[in-house]
Every structure is written in structure tokens, then in C-alpha cells.
Amino acid sequence: MKNLRKIILNFAFILLTINGLYAQNSTSKFKIIAFYTAKNDQAHISFVHEANRWFPEMARKYHFSYDSTNNWENLNAEFLSKYQIVLFLDTRPEEPSQREAFQQYMDKGGAWIGFHFAAFALNNSKFNQDWDWYHNQFLGSGQYKSNTWRPTSAILRVENRTHPATKKLPETFTSSPNEWYRWENDLRKNNNIKILLSIDSTSFPLGTGPKVHEIWHSGYYPVVWTNKNYRMLYLNMGHNDIDYEHRTNKELSFQFANETQNKLIINSLLWLGKGKK
Template sequence: MKKFVLRLALLFASCLALAMAPVPAQAAPAFKVLAFYNGTYDAAHISFVKEAQEWFPKIASQHNFGYTATKDWNQLNSLQPSQYQVVLFLDDLPQTSAQRAGFERYMRAGGAFFGFHVAAFTTNPSAWDWYHNKLLGTGAFKSNTWGPTTSTLRVENRPHPSTTRLPATFTSSVSEWYAWNNDLRKNPDIRILASVDPVSFPLGTDPNQSWYSGYYPILWTSNKYKMLYANFGHNKMNYETNQPLSSTFASEVQNRFVIDGLLWLGGAKTA
């Protein structure tokens, strides 16, 4: 009986010690990401945003960075790189002069940017010349493929931190693909990371909105700013039922680019 009581006392003491032990402080995030979105235009873009709001927090937890999403684009007006080291544009771009001026100051001050799909769309690049012609280099929207499909992408700059884990070619997730008026190959400030491989042609399912030949950059960065742009971010949809028929994060290889790109933009060690 005495032995039993003694064991019970020792067990109680051990449990009490564990309960009173200090909880290790959680490591501070290596960097912080602020994602801007609209979430009101085109069911395919809205679907991508909903996916992003689930996928990015999981990736942030796995790779020790902070992730915050907001619809308040006015936060760009006075945003500083010390507050958020990386900014994402998921399905839109700044619309007011104050937002645009604030974002340009943020980038010139050393902030980092990751834009997706429609974040580059414009038919009037002169309305924000710095963004469309200097930062992105695209100029105006020229054409698109339809309907949304996968594409075989050819990696062009493997030494870049965002592409070191990518094979020479890989299959993207499903997306609608954009072409631009400006030829990015002729821009010395733009470094193309991946483009459509010719084996993808014809690209699209509508004969009147398909690409049959040509050169189409899909992923790129800038030599002047810490930025990445990815042309994907448009899910295939059943527009009658508003149901997504694909996922932007379905390609594990493509996800490597997003993860490693974010880590590079945030100044962390890539995966």
C-alpha cells in the first residue's frame, strides 16, 4: 500500500511539474505577407481567392511566415516594408491614385511583390505607366486562351531561387492564359522564368481563342525590383452552378515555385 501511495505521489508531482513548466515561446515569423484581394468579380477569380485564403495560411504555418489578407486596398497608401515584407495581389490591382502612389513608394523602398493573373490586366497601361510598363513590363492585355486548361511550362532561369526545385518542363495547374502587347524578351529589366512550351499548342479549347504558335511568358521577375508575377490564378468553372472544376494549387510542382518564390521575396531560406 505504501509503495502504491508513493508511486501515486511521484506521478502527481511529475504531472504538476509538467503543468507548471514554461511553454516555449513560438518563433517569430521570418517575414510577413499582406495579400490584397477584391473577391467580387468573375467566379473563376473568386474561386481562386477562396482557395488562396485556405492554402497560403497553411504554407505560412509550415514555413514560418505571417500571412494576412485584406480587402482594404487603402492600406497601400502608407505601407512600409518594415510592416509587411511581401505584398500579394490576388485578383485585382490598386485603383486610386493614393493606393498606386503608396505601392510604388513601398516597392522603391525595398518592399517585395507577388502578383497573380488578373493583377496585370489592363487595356490602358498609360493610366499607370510605372506599374504596367516598368514593374511588370507587360503593357496592355493582348489576348487570352479559352477555356481554361493546363499548359506545359518550360523553365528558363533555373538558377533563380524560385525555380531551383523545378524540372526542365512541368505541367501547370488549369488556368486561362494571357498574352501582352509588350515582348518581355526585349526588356532588359525583365527576367523570364518560365514560358509556354511548344508541345502545349494548340493551347485552349475554343478554336477562336486558342494559341497555335508563338512565345508566351508565364512566370517572370525584375532586375530592378524584388517581384514575381505568375500568369495563373483563374480556375475552370461551371458558371451555371458557380462550381469550380479545377484548382490553382493542384500542381505540386507549380506550388514549389509559389513557395520558394515567397521565401525568396521574404528574404528567408528557400525550401
């Protein structure tokens, strides 16, 4: 009798769990799918794991649905049709069919947010610039040119204070430690690009080296922008600080430990989740 009662209680618990999950999905404002690789750099791997902990928490708080996958074969029209927002957490698709499916998804009004290494391209590397639509038209940035090192915080300036992604952000704020990228193309000269955040001049010198060129002393560096022809946002953030020197690979910083930076991301999700171009 006790065993029967235990079975009944367990079955009831399972039903309640299923109903709870169904209710959560049925009331979700929008659905997000995040693609990742998590193989190329310990700092990027750290960020992916952190993101896959943080986004589900935000999904419960803001009533959206979050899924993630490292299977890039899912980047096809049928699979993408289930989701309102696509995230690239650390890389880009490499197969022609996957790239075509993503471009069609965006051309038809889909939404996207890319982080840090998702925009990386450099000829004569494992990530050649062999996707002109993505790097030159969609992102507008072209190839990677250089970076700061070590990962350090920067003072970021909000360039566009009327965009939904920057709603109620302060004029400047301190970012989480990050490796910052410089790009081949000057985004200020691209009429389709709206720069939302850039590195403020008070950040300089930015980086600690040890190589001289890894420390920036001047210049203009956009770090968050959107393309007015697409529902998209790129953020240069996405590289945690790691203890490489002592070979411990200990995580020394986290991207989502920054409330203001988190507000930027939540604003962006809620803006793109509305489904309006």
C-alpha cells in the same frame, strides 16, 4: 465550484491560445499581406478563396505570417511597413494615393508577388491602362492583348534554372488548368525583365474555344517573370476552371492542387522573404 473550475479552465485555454499565437508571430521569418477584391469573375473569386486557405497552411509549415485584406485603403506607407511581402491576388489598386504608396514601397526594397488578373489592363474597359509605372516599367507587359479559353493545363518550360524561384523545378511540368494571357509588349526585348517560365511548344494547340482566336497554335508566351530592378515576381496563374455553361458556378479545378507549381510559389516566397534586393 464546478462553474468556477470551468471558468478557470477556459481562461487558461485562452491564455495558451494567445501565447501560441504570440510565439508563432515572434518566430515568423517574414510577414505577408495579400490584397484582393474577389468581385470581378467567379474564377478569380474561387482563386482568392483558395489562396486564403492555402497560404495560412504554408505559413504554419514554413514559419511565416500571412494576413489578407480586401480593404485597399490599407495600401499606405504605415500599414505596408509592417510587412515584408505584398501579394496582389486578383486586382490592382485604383486610387492615386494607393498606387503612390505601393510604388514607394517597391522603390524602397519591398517585395511583391502578383497573380493573373493583377497585371490586367485594357483601355476602354473597367481596368484602363492608366498606370504606366506599373504596367510598362514594373511589369513590363503593357496592356492585355488576348487569352486562351477554356481554362486548360499547359506544359510550362523553365527558362531560367539558376533563379531562386525555380530551384529544383523540372525542366518542364504540367500546370494547373488556367486562362493564359498574351501581352502587348515583347518581354524578351526588355533588358530589365528575366523570364522564368514560358509555355512550351508541346502545349499547342492550347485552349478549346469555342472562338477560333481563343485557341493558340504557335508563338512565345512568358507566364512567370521578374524585374531585376525590383524584388518582385509575376505569375500568370490564378484562374480556376468554373462550370459557366450549366450556370452552376461549380469549381472544376484548383491552382494549388499542383505540387510543382506550389514549389515555385514557396521558392518565391522564401527568396523574397530574405529581404535582400
